[in-house]
Amino acid sequence: MNLPSIEISSRLITLLATLMLMLQLLLVVQRMLISNIRLFALQSLLLAVIAAVVAYVYGAWHVLFVAVLTLLGKVIFLPWLLQRLVRRIKIEEEIHPFLGMPASMLICGALTVLSYVVARPFTSLARLGNNTLPVALALLLTGLFLMINRRKAITQVLALLTTENGMMLAAIALTTYGMPLVVEIGIFFDVVVAVMVLGILVFRIRESFDSMDVSKLNELKG
Amino acid sequence: MLLTSILLIPLVVALLCLVARQRILLTALNISGFAIGLVLGLKLFRTVLAREGAAVTEWGEFLRADALSAWMVLLISVVSLATALYAVSYFRRDLAAGEVTAPRVREFYVLTPLFAAGMLLVVLANNLGVMWAAVEITALSSVLLVALYNHTTSLEAAWKYIMLGSVGLVLALFGTIFAYAAAVGPSAGMALPSFNWSRLLEMAPQLDQKLVKLSFIFVLVGYGTKAGLAPMHTWLPDAHSEAPSPTSAMLSGVSLKIAVYALLRFHILSAACLGGEFSQHLLLGFGLCSMALAGPFILTQKNLKRMLAYSSLEHVGLICAAIGVNAPLTVLGALLHMGYHALTKPVLFFAAGNVQQHYHTLDFRRIGGGLAHSMPATALVLGVGAVAVSGLPPFGLFVSELTILAGGFASGNAWVSGVMLASLLLVFCGVLIKLARLILGPARAAAPPREPVAAGRTVAMSLPLAALLLFSLWVPGSLLQLLELAANIIRRTP
Numbered sequence: 001m002n003l004p005s006i007e008i009s010s011r012l013i014t015l016l017a018t019l020m021l022m023l024q025l026l027l028v029v030q031r032m033l034i035s036n037i038r039l040f041a042l043q044s045l046l047l048a049v050i051a052a053v054v055a056y057v058y059g060a061w062h063v064l065f066v067a068v069l070t071l072l073g074k075v076i077f078l079p080w081l082l083q084r085l086v087r088r089i090k091i092e093e094e095i096h097p098f099l100g101m102p103a104s105m106l107i108c109g110a111l112t113v114l115s116y117v118v119a120r121p122f123t124s125l126a127r128l129g130n131n132t133l134p135v136a137l138a139l140l141l142t143g144l145f146l147m148i149n150r151r152k153a154i155t156q157v158l159a160l161l162t163t164e165n166g167m168m169l170a171a172i173a174l175t176t177y178g179m180p181l182v183v184e185i186g187i188f189f190d191v192v193v194a195v196m197v198l199g200i201l202v203f204r205i206r207e208s209f210d211s212m213d214v215s216k217l218n219e220l221k222g
Numbered sequence: 223m224l225l226t227s228i229l230l231i232p233l234v235v236a237l238l239c240l241v242a243r244q245r246i247l248l249t250a251l252n253i254s255g256f257a258i259g260l261v262l263g264l265k266l267f268r269t270v271l272a273r274e275g276a277a278v279t280e281w282g283e284f285l286r287a288d289a290l291s292a293w294m295v296l297l298i299s300v301v302s303l304a305t306a307l308y309a310v311s312y313f314r315r316d317l318a319a320g321e322v323t324a325p326r327v328r329e330f331y332v333l334t335p336l337f338a339a340g341m342l343l344v345v346l347a348n349n350l351g352v353m354w355a356a357v358e359i360t361a362l363s364s365v366l367l368v369a370l371y372n373h374t375t376s377l378e379a380a381w382k383y384i385m386l387g388s389v390g391l392v393l394a395l396f397g398t399i400f401a402y403a404a405a406v407g408p409s410a411g412m413a414l415p416s417f418n419w420s421r422l423l424e425m426a427p428q429l430d431q432k433l434v435k436l437s438f439i440f441v442l443v444g445y446g447t448k449a450g451l452a453p454m455h456t457w458l459p460d461a462h463s464e465a466p467s468p469t470s471a472m473l474s475g476v477s478l479k480i481a482v483y484a485l486l487r488f489h490i491l492s493a494a495c496l497g498g499e500f501s502q503h504l505l506l507g508f509g510l511c512s513m514a515l516a517g518p519f520i521l522t523q524k525n526l527k528r529m530l531a532y533s534s535l536e537h538v539g540l541i542c543a544a545i546g547v548n549a550p551l552t553v554l555g556a557l558l559h560m561g562y563h564a565l566t567k568p569v570l571f572f573a574a575g576n577v578q579q580h581y582h583t584l585d586f587r588r589i590g591g592g593l594a595h596s597m598p599a600t601a602l603v604l605g606v607g608a609v610a611v612s613g614l615p616p617f618g619l620f621v622s623e624l625t626i627l628a629g630g631f632a633s634g635n636a637w638v639s640g641v642m643l644a645s646l647l648l649v650f651c652g653v654l655i656k657l658a659r660l661i662l663g664p665a666r667a668a669a670p671p672r673e674p675v676a677a678g679r680t681v682a683m684s685l686p687l688a689a690l691l692l693f694s695l696w697v698p699g700s701l702l703q704l705l706e707l708a709a710n711i712i713r714r715t716p
Contacts, residue, residue: 121432140396144389156385163392170396174403180417183351187395190358194388197362201369201380208374217378220460222523 009057013050017135017169020046021112024142024162028108029101031094033155037082040158040165044074047165050132051172062181063172069188070168078161078195085199086154089206097149104149111141122174133174139166153202153212157195164191224269225278225285225346228262228295231255232302232339239332245317245324248331249310255335256303259342263299266292271700275707279348283418286348289707293557294345294476294483297564301475302338304686308572309334309468311679315579316466326370330466337363337472341480348418350487354391354398357448357484360477361387367469368461379457379464386447386457394444394484400437401491404430419487426494438492438501442485442508449481451542452512455535459519462531463584467575470527471568474534479560482541486712489545494714498548506546510641512539517648520656526574526584529656530567533611536649537563540642544626545712547638551629553709555622558697562618565690566610572683573604580673586656591663597673599680601661606687608657610694612650618694 023043030036051067054060097104115137122133143163147156168187171179179187206212235255239248269278270292277288287295313330316322340359347353365387369380402417405425416422422429447454458478462470485505492501516536523529537559544556574584580597581589593601610617623646630639693701 122436140392147385147389153381160385160388160392163389167392167395167399171399171402174399179351179399179402180349183349183355183417186352186355190355190362193362194358194384197365198384200366201377201384204369204372205377205381208372208377214381217381219375220378220382220464222459222519222525222528 005057009053013053014131016046016050016053017132020165020169021135021138024139025105025108027158027162028104028142028146028149031097033086033095033152034083036095036155036158037079037086040161041075041079043162043165044070044078047168047172048075050169054172062184065181066168066172066184066188069185073188073192074161074165078192081195081199082154082158085202089203089212095150095152095155098151099149104145107145108142111145112138115141132169136166136170136174139163139169151213151215153198153205153214156214157198157202160198161191161195223280224262224266225280225287228259228266229285229339229342229346231258231262232335232342236332236335236339239328239335242328245313245327248328249306252306252309252331252335253303256299256306256338259338260296260299260303263292263295266295267704268700270707271704275710277420283348283420284352285346286418286420287346288711289704290483290486290711291345293561293704293708294480295342297479297561298338298341298345298476300686300689301472301564301568302334304568304682305334305468305471305475307682307685308471308568308575308679311676311682312466312468312572312575312579319579321579322371322466326372330367330370330468333363333367334469334472337367337477341476344480345483348420350398350401350419350422351417353419353484353487354395357394357445357481358391360480361391361448364461364465364469364473364477368465368473370466370469371464373464376464379460383457383461386454390444390447390454392444393440393447397437397440397442397444397488400433400440401488404433404437404495419491422491423494426491429495431496434492434495435500438488438504441488442501442504445481445485445488446508449478449485449542450512450535450538451508452515452535452539455512455515458535459528459531462534462571463525463527467527467571467578470530470575471571474531474567474571475564478534478538479541479564482538482560485542486545490712490714498714502546502548504546505542506638509539509541509543509546510638510645512536513543513642513645515539517645517652520649520652523652523656524586526577526586526589526656526660527571528584529653530570530574533649533653534563534567536645537567540623540626540646543638543642544629547626547630547633547635548713549629549633549635550709550713551632552626553629553712554705555625555629557705557708558625559619559622562622562690562694563611565686565693566607566617566619569603569683569687569690570607570611573600573607576600576673576679576683577604580670586660589660590666590669591659591661592665592669593661595665595672596669599675600673600683603680603683603687604657605661608653610687610690612653613646616691616694618690621694 048067048070055064116134119134146159343356365384450458489501519532544552
């Protein structure tokens, strides 16, 4: 392992992470539900590639396992599951967010700047992919914003999954080697099961309310 | 193999319930599983005591139980056993009334042991990442239990619970990752630093301080959401009031305390790395905030189970605040309080379940009063539970609250104890006024007929109450010894 290769891969990781952030911003403005799911799949693919790069550079083969899991789970299985759910409950294609496109874009820009400011004290850590922490935080914050801004239950699930991508990015990049394998596997299966549980709930909500608009869930107060 | 079997038994029960069909078999499996769990929990209790606080470990330190974990294991097994006993009559009546279908009841019997297994893994796992995954398991299994009735309101509650819970858990995982990153620097050279809590505690002084600080803040908000600390508590009254009563009892009785336990592990770590003030002040602030918030909501509450949920919020707040004060007495009092609350709250939720099944509503105004006439056995249990939960003698919550308050005053935190006392008083008035009117007030004209006497149900309901009374009057010396060991772990004094 010579230094230049670390230098190059560090840049590669930064580039990929930036692309993840760009996809996230596209998600914010994209109004079609199916495209949203595909954007998420693409974002997860980038995450898998980052994991593979880290695995290759450090020879940390368990991170490669994480990359494969991400590929199978988040790039293939979950998007398939969500698309099937969308078709099965025959919801309309378009998302009607609370805030319009320009306002959402501005807010997400502000959130990204904020995460760079917050992460600044930690980016001096001389480690591979040390620029990814702000990206991870930005994914978290914009994901939370997406969750608030969208009415449909399934888009909230998608937003949750993007925050989860941010977290995996932090886990892979910040800690150099990723987390211990048992932890990664635990996190992975929890995410898959969480989406399945959410799917069950979405289905039941759709049946009972005849809608997926979660702003109608407002009976319980006080 | 003790820890492994404690974990495996509820898991096996859940798997067996997946294939079992008859309801009698399902209940028998659940009850016997939890009964064995309690026996094993007692054995763990004695093992930990015999080792004078040295941790029991298995699978190369993958599972680890010290005094604090042993105490939590006891709480989990007691509450799950009480729940399983009460669920028998509860679901018999629900099925007869056509409120639930048989497959749904089976769902309950599969998910409840899974829920318990998740909680047990939280307290027995040494690896902080595994602990996080286990907390997520408890959230996922309980969310389907909350949605069991499939009413519009229960779906709403479940949705809010899973959404807030998931966001909280994402934040908690961020915090967990930061804790791990803090350990990467000092252990450079090793391919993979250990993520075991015990190992992190050993190297605490060398951890990256900034990252540990960041980690604790994320974890506090994250697990704090799951523990129902204000202002992240908004899911709590919804989920607790819409879940079937046995599940409410589990959620309130132990699940909240499990989240507090997870928080405590990080508190101990951060105190060892940064000194105690940082995390203590945060715990104290969030705890007092929860306590202060609960009172007004209880005073204006219209729904019986929501009121009980806010009372849980208040007790969790008290526990966190007491640990935040960090005097020897307050920490001991907080641990004692966990135990007494775990025995009291299920009783109240069981009684509330009876009321709901009899009146088909939980609204105070629609029930009116006269519970003492229409359902005397339930009214008695509810009344005694109310006296216990509002902290009146001779019940244990009086002792633990007094211990906490006295500890606060003695350690010079007079204003903290003052705020605690004020909010406790407010809740005391609220709970007693509401329940006194419900039980003793005049009955409405359209009140349903008298509840039929059901001996099995009454016994199942009052068992935890009997245990509460017993342990209120007599705390075994060995138990006190265990609690002292656990308090020493939290306060980091040998």
